Amino acid sequence: MTHEHPPIPDGQGDAHEAALRKRLRERALTHRQAMPAERRAQLTLRIARHLDELVARLQPDTLGFCWPYRAEPDLRDWVQGWLAARPGRVASLPVVLERHAPMTFRAWTPGVPMPLDRHGIPHPADGVEVQPELVLVPLNAFDDHGYRIGYGGGYFDRTLAVMRTVAVGVGFEAGRVPDTFPQPHDRPMQWLVTEAGAFEARPRNQLADRNMR
Template sequence: MDGAALKEWRKAERERLLDLRRVLSAEERAARDAALIANLENVLGDVRGKVVSLYWPIKKEPDLKPVMQRVTDLGGICALPIVEKYGQPLVFKSWAKGEPLERGVWNIPVPAKGEVVTPDIAFAPVVGFDRNCYRLGYGGGFFDRTLASLSPMPFVIGVGYAQAEIPTIHPQPFDIPMSVIVTETEVIK
């Protein structure tokens, strides 16, 4: 598949997968989120003293806010990603429940204060994914660009619903696979 065809395929596939997510009822999403969070328990491990980057859910992504609290309760440091400049890697700032948030790019809540940190573990929401742990995101390249800039590379957990699995994302040289993908039904390594 040439570059132009791949770009069009990814755009259409994103829209199809987002539509599947949009039609889930709030009750169905809550049930899937609970099962997904239970599967995360088998992956997360000891977070004491580690920086764990999560995300604020948008576009009906799995809601991992309970994991944020659990990380803090277990002695980890939560961080949220921030788009500071388009075309540049994300910046991560520490955040704990009760600390102020402000609206960032696309009106996503981001820490109003917090220290700039480097994650040991990073969660990435997926629009789609394949069995090789490649992630289809929203198409901005922020997450892959960020992972390419981090040294050492954090343990990266792709998070999404099982219905987002596709045979392949047709990975390109700039696509970086996740360490694992966690859904409500399984953990893919």
């Protein structure tokens, strides 16, 4: 499912793109939150199968993921299965320590204390800091080049800028769009995983793309 966008008027690129990004975010969130829970669960099972294939290929021993938020795919059962499949694996969750700084990842296992952060999202109260080899990043709207539209806080962009990891965007296929109008600081995913499969992101020449508009 994709959506076409109107051309950007000359001289209004930045403001117009910001408005388009906001619209794409709201559309993706509205669609996802309106999806029946049973349908989301079915699609999440398909996503899990594709994640199985991708992690079997990439073979990480340390993994970062996100607690489900605003009807995102719930990967907790999948992560627990991944942990149980081989001793020594470590899963972790992101923790926001400072508002405009990169996030920290802390080790997670079922049952650890999980207070709510400022956004109401559970996170490990303490624990070992982890540098995950692979991070599962939630997608709202996203494009084939691996660029995503998150919630506007820039947390993952700041984190991925300083972390050596494989970024795997995970979301529902309905969020795929022709263009997310990435900003210069946006960090693309290397892989995208939806109910339709696991896809390696296609490189994008941002400067050339912008000059063609």
